[in-house]
Amino acid sequence: MTTFSEIATLLEGQAIEVPSWAYGNSGTRFNVFGTAGTPRTVEEKLADAATVHRFTGLAPLVSLHIPWDLVDDFAALRRYAEDLGVALGTINSNTFQDDDYRLGALTHTDAKIRQKAIDHHFECIDVMHATGSRDLKIWLAEGTNYPGQGDLRGRQDRLAESLRTIYDRLADDQRLVLEYKFFEPAFYHTDVPDWGTSYAHVAALGERAFVCLDTGHHAPGTNIEFIVAQLLRLGKLGSFDFNSRFYADDDLIVGAADPFQLFRILFEVIRGGGYGPDSQVAFMLDQCHNIEAKIPGQIRSVLNVQEMTARALLVDSSALAEAQESGDVLLANEILMDAFYTDVRADLAAWREERGLPANPMRAYLESGYQQQIEADRIGGTQAGWN
Amino acid sequence: MTTFSEIATLLEGQAIEVPSWAYGNSGTRFNVFGTAGTPRTVEEKLADAATVHRFTGLAPLVSLHIPWDLVDDFAALRRYAEDLGVALGTINSNTFQDDDYRLGALTHTDAKIRQKAIDHHFECIDVMHATGSRDLKIWLAEGTNYPGQGDLRGRQDRLAESLRTIYDRLADDQRLVLEYKFFEPAFYHTDVPDWGTSYAHVAALGERAFVCLDTGHHAPGTNIEFIVAQLLRLGKLGSFDFNSRFYADDDLIVGAADPFQLFRILFEVIRGGGYGPDSQVAFMLDQCHNIEAKIPGQIRSVLNVQEMTARALLVDSSALAEAQESGDVLLANEILMDAFYTDVRADLAAWREERGLPANPMRAYLESGYQQQIEADRIGGTQAGWN
Amino acid sequence: MTTFSEIATLLEGQAIEVPSWAYGNSGTRFNVFGTAGTPRTVEEKLADAATVHRFTGLAPLVSLHIPWDLVDDFAALRRYAEDLGVALGTINSNTFQDDDYRLGALTHTDAKIRQKAIDHHFECIDVMHATGSRDLKIWLAEGTNYPGQGDLRGRQDRLAESLRTIYDRLADDQRLVLEYKFFEPAFYHTDVPDWGTSYAHVAALGERAFVCLDTGHHAPGTNIEFIVAQLLRLGKLGSFDFNSRFYADDDLIVGAADPFQLFRILFEVIRGGGYGPDSQVAFMLDQCHNIEAKIPGQIRSVLNVQEMTARALLVDSSALAEAQESGDVLLANEILMDAFYTDVRADLAAWREERGLPANPMRAYLESGYQQQIEADRIGGTQAGWN
């Protein structure tokens, strides 16, 4: 069995990207509950994100969403973030909130609307130049609600053409990351419903196009770690959107619904070379804190990823390989479970303290007074949300 | 094989209840697209609903939702509806949009919040007295998002107590109908997730408490017609919320996703005595027209129910029973399918004309100018939606 | 936080019932792989089951399946078991392997076949008298494959009548336990597909009729611990069939697919009064060891239940209740997770040694030579399986 001290250094440098929108209000189609202290501006979102990083050391990057996070001067925003100790990360486009996109954006039958959606991505690329972001992430919220509504095949062809145009606009050090999603907001078909579709498109685009795997975007029962292993094997795993789910795209805190699944995913990430200093995989959160406190929700999330990463690193790989080779089903399973069942929390607390971080980031945050401060300060204005 | 003429009279009197909110805007958590002509007031919703009835003869009742449809004078509203040729139907309560209800309403740990939710239902009962509505429908949007968040058992006990208090307030000719839902807006557990839970509660309440079956509120793969048969057998099927789904609670047009399922459901309704003049079952729509035209969407919906009812009535019951008795699997299946595959549309068109209705209600509506009129008239104000 | 020493005595007396058929061969419809050492007789199955108990102290009861375990003298079998240190437990009936039952048994349209199935249950009750078993467990493998094949309603009525006849035959200290299953071997509908149906039947039967909850018999996404809580609340949880699943009724080792789910289930068992000396709930395994070693597979299973029971007992109930009352979502969740993430394995090893059991039952078994002995001894004959 591997010991914690053997993996301690491997935990250094772990970087989880937090989404700016996790600090704003979110909800379901039925209601959005507002909360005291919610940011009104991008700067306040960044301040909250930086707070998560300050207490955990795990979240040095912040994803932005355009147009939710549009500012006049992204270079200034970049400096603002850096002053807070964080950097700006992935840029997320949005083609689902404009009336023109009711029936599609990059796949729309109307060339003018397609061009509008493409132009929006050009704008995002401009933002990337200013922020120094590497990745343009495209979540295609389009699809159809009724059989016959759209031409499934024609939409694919238009999508391929639109993506090509966007891809060709990228600089050499920029990447396009294409997210797939099983359903929602479209209910009959989505234009990129599965990893296979995303893979087929990014494989056609070129070597700087990758797949984004959102852990909540699969059919019930899907073995997600298999997809992780497959995409790493194919060299096309670009990024994760971490969250967890019991039913649909619930966007709960990563690791909350099925901790063992998160463990298996991270084990395959490590197994397939996706973890560590040479990895090109971005590890983002994409969550909604509808009813729970947002900053603590993010702290819990990055800690969950860290704890499960530690457990996954603890797997005795050579013993496991030996058991697998010998066909000892129960022993191989036991070796994996041994690591999962190991309680790493005390070791991680010590590890943090050695690095100048609070042993218990959650308690430290709650006692810091930050929450009380923002609740006092952030009076008036319009709380940030999905708009 | 049964012929259409044999069932023609059985189609008379079919009444589908349409929801006031189907005429307002709706959407997903990502966006709500507005549309020209959307009602701003309850009266305008009723006008649209009455239009659906005028063209189809199928929709003489309109469900209201409180507080979305709150007016000062419900007696006046009732007369307004009657003048339009429709009646007010089921009253739907709402305990999911007030900040107090973030963690529960009828199940909340705080007795004051529970009382507030109970009082809201008392208010609904008052409305029922004014509108002449028979049914109080309770959809319990409550539940929890994270394991541990709530005490599953304690919530059930509080729910039972709250329901008892509401039930006892009903007049002798009023009913309580309890809807169940697999998930959403809660993502870890819902307090009434399945028909079994709803049945256990309404069985405990008394003979005027029933289950509401929303066709979109089940786990993937659930055999809904079995539940219909079972609830009719137990004497506890109170009402339907019709819609259709491919994935979750998509709230698409009834019959759009799986016409054969709708056929099987209606067949079990008829088989179990739930159809016809003596039936106590309410047949409601509960749908969202997020991207399609709303009034035509409702027309399509009631026509779908009528067409499938006709097909289900066409099943040769005695031949079917004989094949079932003899164990001829393929013949029994074929007898059922014969009815499903029968094209009843021409017969229904003639049936309508005989009764002074347009042969093709959809075309008649589109050519009537009503849509153009409301788009011209309903300028300004706030379009109705889920608030 | 509760400590292990505070719960140590609560772990005493935990009894898990193992199924005789887990020691025989099993497989999928595609193949059954045989393994060396598989029992040929009921007595050999009992010897293997007793071995599991000897190494774990957790499995003092063995479920039998009729006719797979039919012997001429059940009184003698009972003494044989007792000499091995185990007792005979639940009696399981079988109405799915006789040609007569192709289209149904207790629900069949033919009264003669129904009576045959009822008589089989009478025979099982006779066995119970001889074995001293408390529970007659009925898993209804019946249903239909094609819409129209059977009369859903008529089958329910016949089922109710058949169950009544069987129930009335039970002695005062015997119970009827009705298992439900979502699908398989029937593919369109099963006659007892969900807990609601089982509950409706056993509630009608009387106070000695209960529901059996097989953890693998639910639709995707079903919240099983909710059903546990509900059935305990209704006083109708009779027994568990433990196993785990990723997709359908995979019958994998309990806790293997989703350890956190097993934890939540056991937490609700404890919360609802289903655990401990006064509980009337039977905790059985119902698993298939298709590709892994069978006796070690059973040892792993009972250990998984024990480990998760320990974790569930560790939950600080009063702190949890306080967090729930105060609406602190993240704290309540954290209190639950604290227990789940606690590594109880070393404490349990010490606990076992104090009680004269091997610290590591799995290693002790593997080193005991038992497996080598049965592989040497059990040559010739017909290996036991599902027939």
Added chain:
Amino acid sequence: MTTFSEIATLLEGQAIEVPSWAYGNSGTRFNVFGTAGTPRTVEEKLADAATVHRFTGLAPLVSLHIPWDLVDDFAALRRYAEDLGVALGTINSNTFQDDDYRLGALTHTDAKIRQKAIDHHFECIDVMHATGSRDLKIWLAEGTNYPGQGDLRGRQDRLAESLRTIYDRLADDQRLVLEYKFFEPAFYHTDVPDWGTSYAHVAALGERAFVCLDTGHHAPGTNIEFIVAQLLRLGKLGSFDFNSRFYADDDLIVGAADPFQLFRILFEVIRGGGYGPDSQVAFMLDQCHNIEAKIPGQIRSVLNVQEMTARALLVDSSALAEAQESGDVLLANEILMDAFYTDVRADLAAWREERGLPANPMRAYLESGYQQQIEADRIGGTQAGWN
């Protein structure tokens, strides 16, 4: 609206491949029910298959399964089939019933077992040369049951190597068709679980490697017609395994569970160029007639495909395209549904008579005396099944 006469000639030449194993016994893991008249030999299976073709004109090809259909002289078998009026079609390999394959075949860690599995495919290719079959179909029944049991990544690499070796053995006019399956008989992961994995492998292999789409092998809710459209777009749809399902891989009669889904699939086949004389797509059945009569079950199946093909051909494509272009959601849906709801059965009956086929193949078969004859003739011997 397109009329039947406009599409009549397009229905000519439709060829559905029937599987030899559909005529033998099958069942679930719980039981296989035998039936009178079941073939004992490959020749008798072919006779039954030829009977299906004789009454329907739709089933001129028969798939074989090796080793279930192994004979000494495949050239003679080919002549035998041709004399019956049918040809031998796809050759299906089997790597799931030998004890060596318990933990894998083409992916096994042991090179000797991998080679054995490869050699089996070489043997299948030899059969293909004798039978004149074009397609070697590989359904990979392998995977793992427990996390950790196997190395997901290593298994993919070994699979790729094994497939390469097999592919290189094919003649220039032979194809490899790789089937994917979500789960079963493996329960934690399957090595080719989805179309994306199959596509990635066949794309790497070369232009004579294709994907086989079994309609029952997907996660709940999967939009299968989207995959059809995508694979046709990518030029990689090799063949269908038709059947239908409510839950898992139920292998029910195609079109029985969801006729509208079959319609949508066939519509996309036509839309994407997969139907007609130039198509390279093989349309096979892969079904189990566990409880219903087998030959009538196959007749019903091919008729279902024919009827739905006719309906799909009836879609007014230009009107549909226009409605799609204009964004008229309801009209586009209505145009599709118009074709689906059209009752083509009388037209098809006339179409058959014009071509010398019985108007009602099912009745003609039932009255032909064939069933009585085989029940009388096929006494003794061992009925064919999955072994």
